[in-house]
Amino acid sequence: MFSNTQCSGKHLIIDIKNIQNPETPNNIEKLKTMMDNICEKYEFQVLNKIEHKFEPQGLSIIYLLSESHMTIHTFPERNYIAFDLYTCRNYPNNDVYTEIHKYIMEETNATYEPPTIIDRHF
Amino acid sequence: MFSNTQCSGKHLIIDIKNIQNPETPNNIEKLKTMMDNICEKYEFQVLNKIEHKFEPQGLSIIYLLSESHMTIHTFPERNYIAFDLYTCRNYPNNDVYTEIHKYIMEETNATYEPPTIIDRHF
Numbered sequence: 001m002f003s004n005t006q007c008s009g010k011h012l013i014i015d016i017k018n019i020q021n022p023e024t025p026n027n028i029e030k031l032k033t034m035m036d037n038i039c040e041k042y043e044f045q046v047l048n049k050i051e052h053k054f055e056p057q058g059l060s061i062i063y064l065l066s067e068s069h070m071t072i073h074t075f076p077e078r079n080y081i082a083f084d085l086y087t088c089r090n091y092p093n094n095d096v097y098t099e100i101h102k103y104i105m106e107e108t109n110a111t112y113e114p115p116t117i118i119d120r121h122f
Numbered sequence: 123m124f125s126n127t128q129c130s131g132k133h134l135i136i137d138i139k140n141i142q143n144p145e146t147p148n149n150i151e152k153l154k155t156m157m158d159n160i161c162e163k164y165e166f167q168v169l170n171k172i173e174h175k176f177e178p179q180g181l182s183i184i185y186l187l188s189e190s191h192m193t194i195h196t197f198p199e200r201n202y203i204a205f206d207l208y209t210c211r212n213y214p215n216n217d218v219y220t221e222i223h224k225y226i227m228e229e230t231n232a233t234y235e236p237p238t239i240i241d242r243h244f
Contacts, residue, residue, distance in 0.1 A: 008197065008204060013133065015242055048172045050186050062186055064172050068195050069184060073210065075130065078244040082130060086206065088195065116240065120137055122200040 006122050009068060009088035012097045013116040016081040020109030025074035025081055028059055034107050035063055035070055038100055044070070044087065081108065086120070128244050131190060131210035134219045135238040138203040142231030147196035147203055150181055156229050157185055157192055160222055166192070166209065203230065208242070 024030060028051065039046050045066035052060045057077060063070040067087035074081045083104060091097070094117050101115040146152060150173065161168050167188035174182045179199060185192040189209035196203045205226060213219070216239050223237040 008137065008200070008202060011135065011206075013240065013242070015130065015244070017244060047174050047182075050170045050172055050184075052169050052186055054188075060169075060186055060190065062172075062184055062191060064174055064182055064184055066176075068182065068204070069193055071191055071208075073190050073208070075210070075244065078130070080130060080244045082190070082208070082210075082242055084133075084206075084208065086193075086195075086204070088197070088204075118135065118238065120135070120204055122137070122139060122197065122202045 007090055008120045008122045009086060010091060010094070010097055011118040011120055012083075012085040012100060013118070014083040014101060014104060015113055016083055016104065016108050016110045017079070017113060018111035019079050019081065022076070022079050024108055025076040025079065026057060026059065028053070028061065030107075031059065031061060031072055031074070031081075034104065035061065035072065038070070038085075038103065039063065039065070042096060042100070081110075129212050130242045130244045131208060132213060132216070132219055133240040133242055134205075134207040134222060135240070136205040136223060136226060137235055138205055138226065138230050138232045139201070139235060140233035141201050141203065144198070144201055146230055147198040147201065148179060148181065150175070150183065153181065153183060153194055153196070153203075156226065157183065157194065160192070160207075160225065161185065161187070164218060164222070203232075
């Protein structure tokens with residue numbers, strides 16, 4: 001229905017569940033390294049980063065990208081991380097997002113959950 | 123399939139197209155007022171805000187919420203705004219998000235686009 005030229009980008013949503021190491025949702029350095037590695041590999045330009053540690057637990061990390069945004073919100077009490085990546089890149093298919101999903105599953109050793117990839121349109 | 127207690131929140135995605143006033147995607151104050159009004163009405167606690175003005179045009183505005191995040195990315199050259207709201211609130215249905223969608227359609231005078239509302243799960 002839509003050509004690539006009408007696509008404003010892709011949105012990747014991952015619900016990361018049953019993480020093997022239950023410390024991971026509290027490990028801000030590990031999570032930021034994971035986000036940094038994705039940005040480096042796919043050449044997403046990070047314009048700003050903000051984070052918040054909740055009491056007694058839980059983290060939010062948000063990267064403002066030249067290509068839009070990447071976010072993580074963690075719920076250690078549920079051993080769960082919500083991951084989002086929206087970029088305005090006009091990738092011809094879902095391969096890059098499928099690779100990023102695979103990398104995140106490996107880094108978190110989480111139960112496999114299929115990614116949700118949404119095409120956004122002008 | 124899932125009970126509310128397993129729901130980690132809802133994610134609202136809106137592609138805002140054909141905005142009646144083509145200045146709106148460049149009007150950072152108007153867009154932030156719209157975001158602030160949503161936060162006030164639904165009692166989302168804003169923990170941090172970041173924004174970026176692109177050259178020659180385009181804006182990104184990100185609110186880090188106690189309830190997760192709200193983002194806007196604008197593409198004035200396409201008369202388009204990408205809106206996202208993810209909250210970890212366990213609303214029993216989509217009514218709040220449907221209201222927010224209606225408010226945004228009114229504020230932007232955009233062509234009606236149905237909202238995409240995604241339940242996220244632990």
